[in-house]
Amino acid sequence: MDALNAAEVMAAAAVASGTPILLAGLGELVAERAGVLNLGVEGMMLVGALAGFAGAHLGGNVWVGLTCAALAAGLFALLHALPVVLFRVDQVVSGLAMVILGTGIASGLGRGFVGQVAPSFSRLPVPWLSELPFLGPVFFRQDMLVYFSLLLLLLVSLFLGRSRPGLELQVCGENPALADSAGLRVGLFRVLATLWGGVMAGLAGAYLSLADTPSWVDGMTAGRGWIAIAMVIFSGWTPWRLALGAWLFGGMVAVQFHIQALGFDANVYILKMLPYVCTLLVLLLASRGPWSRFMGAPAALGRPYAREERD
Amino acid sequence: MFRHLFKLFTLFSSLLPAFMMLSSCAGQAPEQASPGSEGAPTPQVLKVAFLYVGPVGDAGWSWAYDQARKDLEQQFPWVETTYLESVPEGAGAERVLTQLAEKGYDLVFATSFGYMDPVIQVAERYPGVTFMHCSGYKRAANVGTYFGRMYQAKYLAGFIAGSMSETGKLGYVAPHPIPEVIRHINAFNLGARAANPLATVNVVWTNSWFDPGKEKEAALALLDAGADIIATGADSAAPLQAAQGRGALAMGYDSDGRQFAPQAFLTAPVWDWSVIYREVVQQVRNGTWKSSDSWTGMESGLVKLAPLSDLVPPELQEAVAQKQEAIVSGELKVFAGPWSWQDGSPAFAQGELPTDQQLLAMNTFAQGVVGAVPR
Incomplete structure (x- = not known):
């Protein structure tokens, strides 16, 4: 394996294993930019992973599974969105409750699906694009969900940066009183943004149960929901940096095993820290350069909005 | 065994232990309502x-454990089980x-x-309750220990x-660096090496008992390295799926996982805990149970090799069956010398056998294993 080949293999593995974090992160990022902190991503991913697997198993089709994942996790996210927006329930408490509830629901309902098989997404090289040097093997010899994540990255980025509703959504997260006085429906924006966050977490879960390791097993997200939340924060709430962080994290997860497999005598515990340390370092550096246009948290993140209360 | 290794990388890491406690309580699902609260339990x-x-x-x-528990309920109508x-x-x-x-369970x-x-500690306070602990080394009058010689099935694999x-x-996805x-x-x-004296086993550690994503990455890394x-x-079953995706072959562990990767699956060393359960419940019922340490292997059926798939050629299936017979009869001892440690120093000489104590404390790789044991 020559150096370029090795780099290609690693980068392709990075994109594949960073995809669930990217998908969940793109959902969380939008919700947070609207001012809603959703700590329940891990639970929503598990609900999505189970619903996706169950849908594909029973419906005999991956797309049925994907739809089920999006619907189930979206509905589940409403359990967070409605109390938080309408009744101004503490977002941290509600989010943590979502994790516990989602984990429990998926674990309980998933019993019958352990050890079962379902249709799954397989690699589907994109004609022409997959022949590009380097970029081809890295981005375009993956499965449908990876392509989907690239498309969504572009859309979310355009939505937030270039579209009017996107800007309005950000005002709701920065200064809800101002948004309100401009005639924007802050509550609606926030509920929809959280719903979107749930749908994306559901897709991230479905990526795990239908593409990455096609099966249902209890607790299969193994903390990736938390990583996605952290990645949103460290990316400074910007989609492109989020993607960079997710792929870098995925790549470092893969690299630690390649180092071992090639027989290098490296300290396994230090290797295990690599994804966290490297991602943190790169994102910190990225926040200092010309990229640092927007690094702060949305000003009203985690704060409920009520019209009659003035700061 | 630290089966709860969640990675954590958030500002809220301090909340996690509390959250995990809560979720584990939420996950407790007693199969049946405990009848202990409704008067004295019937002695039968x-x-x-x-x-x-x-x-x-x-x-x-x-x-795998829970399958055996269900078997127990089916096998003996007088057994009533719950699990946490x-x-x-x-x-x-x-x-x-x-x-x-406190709820009146006779056997845990x-x-x-x-x-x-x-x-x-609990056994000391409740001498009337029998406890069986898997893989430990501390015993008491009402505490017995048990485990299985899984290494026999691993040898055949x-x-x-x-x-x-x-x-x-060969590639080996390894969880935690314990004996x-x-x-x-x-x-x-x-x-x-009994089959091919030049074979090597490349080891990659995941530092987790259960993380399908990592296990898949580890398997892919091993395949990339030539395994x-x-x-x-x-x-x-993620390593099986990873191998199938690359057109390679693979073996499972713990329970038969052939349905996940039918084109890659060769076999899997598996546990059948019902062997121990059946014996112990009968002993406890008859009052013949005595505290002891049980460490049986293929001869008792506790440790097995899942049925070999058709990918294994018939002649090899025959040879494996013979080896298995030799292990069951005690003729073939897996760790009998001569073999060497990874650094080339002799481990056991011709005809020499490690004691169970030495087996239980083994913390160095044998010659042929590529990779290091993390310290």
Whole structure:
């Protein structure tokens, strides 16, 4: 394996294993930019992973599974969105409750699906694009969900940066009183943004149960929901940096095993820290350069909005 | 065993232990309402409780245990069972064990190493309750220990891999660096070298009992490094799927996972805990149970090789069957000398046999294993 080949293999593995974090992160990022902190991503991913697997198993089709994942996790996210927006329930408490509830629901309902098989997404090289040097093997010899994540990255980025509703959504997260006085429906924006966050977490879960390791097993997200939340924060709430962080994290997860497999005598515990340390370092550096246009948290993140209360 | 290794990387890491405690309580699902609260239990019924360290939906360790529990209920109408899953090791387990003893359970199986001290402490206070602890070394008048010689099945798996590999390079996805896992890798390696003296076993650690994503990455890394057959000591079927995706071959562990990767699956060393359960419940019922340490292997059926798939050529199936017979009869001892440690120093001379104590403390790789044991 020559150096370029090795780099290609690693980068392709990075994109594949960073995809669930990217998908969940793109959902969380939008919700947070609207001012809603959703700590329940891990639970929503598990609900999505189970619903996706169950849908594909029973419906005999991956797309049925994907739809089920999006619907189930979206509905589940409403359990967070409605109390938080309408009744101004503490977002941290509600989010943590979502994790516990989602984990429990998926674990309980998933019993019958352990050890079962379902249709799954397989690699589907994109004609022409997959022949590009380097970029081809890295981005375009993956499965449908990876392509989907690239498309969504572009859309979310355009939505937030270039579209009017996107800007309005950000005002709701920065200064809800101002948004309100401009005639924007802050509550609606926030509920929809959280719903979107749930749908994306559901897709991230479905990526795990239908593409990455096609099966249902209890607790299969193994903390990736938390990583996605952290990645949103460290990316400074910007989609492109989020993607960079997710792929870098995925790549470092893969690299630690390649180092071992090639027989290098490296300290396994230090290797295990690599994804966290490297991602943190790169994102910190990225926040200092010309990229640092927007690094702060949305000003009203985690704060409920009520019209009659003035700061 | 630290089956609860969640990675954490958030500002809220301090909240996580509390959250995990809560979720494990939420996950407790007693199969039946405890009749203990409705008067004295009838003497004919033997009430048996099981403590699992993971969720029964892990499709691996706890799953294999729960299959055996169900078998027990079917086998003996006089047995009544309950189980508690995702019970944290350590002090939390002590509370759960006390509750079970208070509720009138006659027999408790604690199925993970980390329950050792809590079991000993609770057993002292409830001498009328019998405790069976898996993989520990502390015993008392009412505490017995048990485990299985899984290394025998791993040796046979290694023999198959060594015979079938074209590159002579085998990959092993390893969970935690503890003697149990190292012993299994060494046995796999000795089996492989019995078939092909030049075979090597590349080891990649995931530092987790159960994380399908990592196990998949580890398997892919091994395949990239030239391995053509993947074996695993962790719990999920992800390494099987990774191998199938690359057109390579693989072996499972803990429970038969052939449905996940029919084009890659060769076999899987598996546990059948019902062997121990059946024996112990009968002894406890008859009053003949005595505290002891049980460490049986293929001869009792506790440790097995899942039926070999059609990918294994018939001649090799024959050879494996013969080796298995030799192991069962005691003619073939997996760790009998001569073989060497990884650095080339002799481990055991011709005809020399390690003691069980030496086996239980094994923490160095054998020659042929590529990779290091993390210290």
